[in-house]
Amino acid sequence: MSDAKAPDPSRRSERSRRAVFDAALALVTETGYARTTVEGIAARAGVGKQTIYRWWPSKAAVLLDAFLDLSARAAAEAGAAPGETELPDSGDLAADLRHVLRATVDELNDPRYDAPTRALAAEGATDPELGARFTAALLEPQLQVFARRIEAARAAGRVDPATDPRIATELLVGPLHHRWLHRTGPLTHAYADALVDHALRGLAPR
Amino acid sequence: MSDAKAPDPSRRSERSRRAVFDAALALVTETGYARTTVEGIAARAGVGKQTIYRWWPSKAAVLLDAFLDLSARAAAEAGAAPGETELPDSGDLAADLRHVLRATVDELNDPRYDAPTRALAAEGATDPELGARFTAALLEPQLQVFARRIEAARAAGRVDPATDPRIATELLVGPLHHRWLHRTGPLTHAYADALVDHALRGLAPR
Known part of the structure; x- marks a missing residue:
């Protein structure tokens, strides 16, 4: 199975999800929560607005998931096993x-x-x-x-x-x-x- | 000396200062710091913008003084003598x-x-x-x-x-x-x- 074959849809989803999280965190850092919009996140992540709304009902939901993901990555970097609480x-x-x-x-x-x-x-x-x-x-x-x-x-x-x-x-x-x-x-x-x-x-x- | 005589300028200043503080605290509470402006504070306090700029160099300076005054009043209500620290x-x-x-x-x-x-x-x-x-x-x-x-x-x-x-x-x-x-x-x-x-x-x- 080479990478040149048809793209793996779950891998593509994961890439989009990561791009959305990165865009959301960058925007909230640069402009604050109030001025961050779903449109802005979509544009920066290079995905359609519909892609975001398919996975999350609101801006708050995107940002909260982005923070949970950030927090899980911080825990992993600190040496915690995945899911270790x-x-x-x-x-x-x-x-x-x-x-x-x-x-x-x-x-x-x-x-x-x-x-x-x-x-x-x-x-x-x-x-x-x-x-x-x-x-x-x-x-x-x-x-x-x-x-x-x-x-x-x-x-x-x-x-x-x-x-x-x-x-x-x-x-x-x-x-x-x-x-x-x-x-x-x-x-x-x-x-x-x-x-x-x-x-x-x-x-x-x- | 009756109150019907010419208004006491220092008392009028104190009234304006109080009105500016009240307006600043109300606006920052209702709309947040970012959307509070010197113009908005002046309009709500019923004073000219120049009056505010005569006493304070910036929005941040007004709000900080309003908070210090609020904090002093809270201390007084809690029974502290004026200036007691x-x-x-x-x-x-x-x-x-x-x-x-x-x-x-x-x-x-x-x-x-x-x-x-x-x-x-x-x-x-x-x-x-x-x-x-x-x-x-x-x-x-x-x-x-x-x-x-x-x-x-x-x-x-x-x-x-x-x-x-x-x-x-x-x-x-x-x-x-x-x-x-x-x-x-x-x-x-x-x-x-x-x-x-x-x-x-x-x-x-x-």
Whole structure:
């Protein structure tokens, strides 16, 4: 079977899907969510508008799938197996959390992820419907992955039994996103480590 | 001296300034930062465009002052004296932090503050210059107020000596803003209390 034969339709679909995602992410980065249109995405991707509407009902649906795909690729680059949705569990909670927060720092410092993620976060902040979809599809699953890891550590006696896994998750993820979004300080591995250290030790004297 | 005499020019200025702020906050809430113009603010405030340009060099400058004024009014409503910039220090760090984070929850749940704050946060997320001004003028002073209170507690031996006051501040403020911005859960006094409790105790077993 050589590549010179009739093109494989599923491969062609995959190429179009990838072109649509790339165009959508580029446009939302360059012009913002509000000014990105299905027509503009189609033109930049070199596909017909009908092709987009065959697969997605709306601009928001295209962009959300593009972000999910981007996020899956980021996870794969960080070494996660395809479809892997759990945090590592080496038995050392601090080490596992440092590992994951350092990977998050790397992702947020990467312009390929930074710009479109800002655009979607900004749009979701002022558009409640898009914000709810963004949170449900992307953010909530990430938070639950952290909460499950902390719950397992609590069950194993490695975390204070009074810990609420959801609050503990937000203690780790919230500051990182806040510093990233508002650029209130450098986003480094040392910062990720300090966050884990403070969240585990707490502020009260021992 | 009766009010029927010639109008007091400084009082008239104050009325115009207030009208400009109200118009700016209403417009940015209704149409977003990008579509808010100096012309639109002037028309809604019932003042000339020249009046605005006499006091402020740009749209961003008007909006930033309107936000600073809004924030000062919110602080006054929360019981702070005018110009007061320090956290209460009753000697009980947990109680003082609960008090302040509960007031922040009330403010973020108030539509008068929620909508314009979202608009500015969203714009700052994608516009680095505006974001830097927003952070420098509004966010950074708030973070430093927390950091000074935690530093005082550390000096008094009420906080673990290994605590970095800045990281500790972000541990308290970051999750609250993250939950507010992305609507990942209810913003309640109980949540504020749980955050303080977890940040002080830490996750590690004692």
